Amino acid sequence: MSPSWLRELLLGARMALAGGRSGLARAALTAVGVGLGVAMLLAAVSIPHMMQARSDRGASRADQNYGTQVERTDRSTLVGETDMAYRTDGIRGRLLQAEGADPALPPGLTALPRPGEMAVSPALARLLLSPDGALLRERLHYPATAIIGDKGLQGPGELAFYLGSDKLTADTPGVGRRNAFGDENTSEGLDPVLLLLVVIIFVVLLLPVAMFVASAIRFGGDSRDRRLAGVRLVGADTGMARRIAAGEAMLSALLGVAAGAVMFFAGRSFVGSVELMDITVFPSDVQPDPVLAALIVLAVPAAAVVVTVLSLRRVMIEPLGVVRRGGDTRRRLWWRLIMPVLGVLLLLPMVGSVSRSSEGFSEWQVIGGVCLILLGVATLLPWLVQSVVRRLHGGPVAWQLAVRRLQLDGSMSARAVTGVAVAVAGAIGLQMMFAAVEANYQQRTGQDPSRAQLYVATAMPHGWSDAAGVVAKLAATTGVTSVNPRAMLGLELPALPNGEQPGAALFLGDCAALSRIAEIGACTDGDAYLVDNPEAPTPAAGAAVTIRDGEAQTPWTVPAGARTVPPLSDPYYGLASGVLVTPAALPAAVRDRPGLQLQALLTVDPAAVDVADHVTNTRWELDQLGATWEINPTMVDNKFAQVRKGLFAGAAVTLLLIGASLLVVVLEQLRDRRRLLAVLVAFGTRRRTMSWAILWQTAVPVVLGLVLACAAGLALGAVLLRIIGEPVAIDWAGIGIVSALAGAVILLVTALSLPVLWRLMRAEGLRTE
Structure with missing residues (x-):
């Protein structure tokens, strides 16, 4: 670049700020316009780092063993999963109990909470103290003695808690042992269709932003052309006028880049308080990719020069005025x-x-x-x-x-x-x-919310004998109109000639509960039924099978008098299959096993408010490791x-x-x-x-x-x-x-x-x- 060109570019830069209040207003509008687009582009190129940071924190606190056995050591911590929902928000919950002298700690904690005490996320702490959290306080009424640090949360708006316990055992369903928290982040990528969607989303959202940046560069074009006419009047030729315009556009674009950087970093400091579609991120997560950020910083001034020079093609800048050639010309x-x-x-x-x-x-x-x-x-x-x-x-x-x-x-x-x-x-x-x-x-889940709206799973400390008490408490809950209780176990059938080990479902319930699963007809305690469902394996009457309930296995012979009955559509499992038994038809070791899980299908009053949360509060008092789910036809x-x-x-x-x-x-x-x-x-x-x-x-x-x-x-x-x-x-x-x-x-x-x-x-x- 020759010295004369550089002087002309610098003259244009000086002219961008000339003209008193009008010139400053013009420069400010351009800076704001370009700055808005630059800030948006910087935020867009920060998305990969934001998502990766959230994923890494999720992997660092992983606490599920998925069937693997972990030996007990001084570092052992028992972890019970107790996720729940409060209204429309999900809450991540864990029960923690030390097994060793130096128990492993999840990220975000400096010590395990003592039994009956909680460590909560900042967002959950605010919710529990607010009037909106009154119903949740009935459930999580424990003293909050610690706040979970940022390293243990996926975002500042996440609702999460750790509750100390002294009642967990390693063989309790839903409880695992960890000697260290965290697993390698091995989350699978998106399939090609979802990846195609993501690529198109980025194009669709960012292209209008880039186009606006190009449009904002042309702010004040009329007044700029009049200034260039004045420059022509004192001796500048057409090429010099264009270079002066390029210098003016370049400075305006640089001011816009600076304004965009200020907007980006100022907005980043408040990003932790913003929640979009249940997604929150920490300000430290918002880091633009260095290469893409540098490309934006360089591309915006370059685009400003190109757009300005191209826009001058339809303008005749003469010493005595400006003539625009676009009025009557047909495009x-x-x-x-x-x-x-x-x-x-x-x-x-x-x-x-x-x-x-x-x-x-x-x-x-x-x-x-x-x-x-x-x-x-x-x-x-x-x-x-x-x-x-x-x-x-x-x-x-x-x-x-x-x-x-x-x-x-x-x-x-x-x-x-x-x-x-x-x-x-x-x-x-x-x-x-x-x-x-x-x-x-x-x-399609096959579930029917018109016949039951909530599903509750809770352990019975003394086996099936506790079922009546659990049902009574659920039925007394605000908004509940009926309760249909049963237990479901697994059956291991004799191996097939090809070595395959088929399985079937075993439903335990009283006659009223079983009559909602199949057309059983006359029923007395001690009866058993075989569901006639050709799409699922069913053992024959008198067959030797094994009842499985978690790790427990009990040999059992299907009663010889079991009748074959046609199935009905269950609100939760769809078309029924397997074996149905009344309590007296099962061995006492199975029927009265401590921790046997009751499954209850609940119908609720549609006019009642917060029924699911009232039910969850009742279930929490019965079993902290249980679950409450809404019945949905699709997933x-x-x-x-x-x-x-x-x-x-x-x-x-x-x-x-x-x-x-x-x-x-x-x-x-x-x-x-x-x-x-x-x-x-x-x-x-x-x-x-x-x-x-x-x-x-x-x-x-x-x-x-x-x-x-x-x-x-x-x-x-x-x-x-x-x-x-x-x-x-x-x-x-x-x-x-x-x-x-x-x-x-x-x-x-x-x-x-x-x-x-x-x-x-x-x-x-x-x-x-």
Whole structure:
């Protein structure tokens, strides 16, 4: 770079801050606009580290043995899993008991809590002290003597506790022994379909942000061109003027990068108090990838120079003024179709190649194809706006003002809503894909919530003789209308000739309980029944089998008088199978074994409030290691649910950013037109007329942008569905919701800009210096 070029760039940088309050306001708007986008991009490239940090902390506190035997040592700690729910929130709970002189400690604790004392997470501590935690305090009424440190939590909003105990034994179901906490983080990656979803989510959420950054760089273009005309007047040629403009844009972009870094680090300090879709992270987790962060810092100023130079192609800057060459020139369509067509062609070779069982795909091919299709929306929207508004004539004064402004310079209004249109197009494509694959990540449980709503599992200290007392306590719980108790054990059947060891279910209950599982007919205590279900193995009457209950094994002979009965649909297990026995038909060693688990199906009053929590409180008093579950007909894959939560959280943040960005754009446009507004006021234009004109001027590009976004989104969704081998189906409800949200953002931004419009509509705006 020659010294003269450097001087011209520095002159442009100086001019970026020149012009008194107006120049400073222009520079501040640009810095805020670019800074918002940079902060969002830095947050996006921090997501991998955030997720990895959460995963690593989860692995460091792993405490389940999954069937492996751990020898008792001085470091041994017994761990009982007692996770629970409180209203809509999950609570991670563990019972801890030392077995050695120097017991192993989970991360976040400096000592094991003594029996009857708790260590709680900060979020749980706040909940227990708040009025909302009154019902939970009835359950966790123990003194909280310690706070779990950050190393023992996946996020600052996690609800978790460790409760000290002296009643655990190593052979108790749900209890394991650990000589050290933590396992290697061996979580499986995403399958190709979910990975494809994640890649597209990143593209859809970040591309509008990058486009807004490019748009924010062009803030104050009119006033900049007038300054360059003054530079031409004192002897600068066209090349010098462009280099001066590049220097001005580069400084503005650098100020934006600095502002974005400040916003990012300032926002990071508050991230611990923000919860999006049940996801929270510690501020220390929010660390951008160094390589990607450096790329952002370098790319934004470079993009500023490129965008500025390209924008000057349609402007003739002469010593005596500025002439814009875009007013009547018709935009050409053919080259604007190149990008979306190339995007589709790039994705077409992948049709049918991605499935849950496939080996993978080219992420860069997907990123390139989706980016080209969405960028096609950005290139087509100015052409569409010009083609439509040039045919609009007549109407009220406000409509005519808006239409004439769009006819003179519709590209600026189109650029303002391009980010929204691109975001809507991407969201529609994603919505179609999510709607198509959702059923593949949902498993039918066979449960029937219309017949029972809650399932309770609790240990009986003295075996089946405690069943009546447990049922009475559950039935007396607020909101419970009926209780159907039984116990389920496992049967080990004789080995097959091929060596396979079949198993079957053994249900223990009174006649009333068994009559809800199968059509047993007449029943007395001591009867046994064989369920006629051809889809599940069932032993024959008189067969020698083994009853398994955890580690306990008891030989047993199926009663010779057991009758075969047709099954009924169980609310929890679906179509019944196996053997049904009344208490007297089982050996006393099995029936009265301490710790035998009772399973109770509960129906509840639909008008009652917090029934599940009242039931959990009752169950907790009976058995801290028990469980309370809601009966659901479907179960969603956990990884799919996490991806969906991440999409909603990212969409919420992106929507807020787009709204804030649009507000900055509108304010910049109003500030740049303040003298024109003052002239209109001086000629008697009413405030209401101008307000409607601004609304129409925004609404026309928005409506056209949404129409174009729907078309592009449908095309993108169709291609994506073909890639994963799903039939093309249009989710009209999802399209309507996405479009309505985008329209609501535009209306809100317009409403927020009205006070500034009214302030600028004063005759004092005619003054000049």
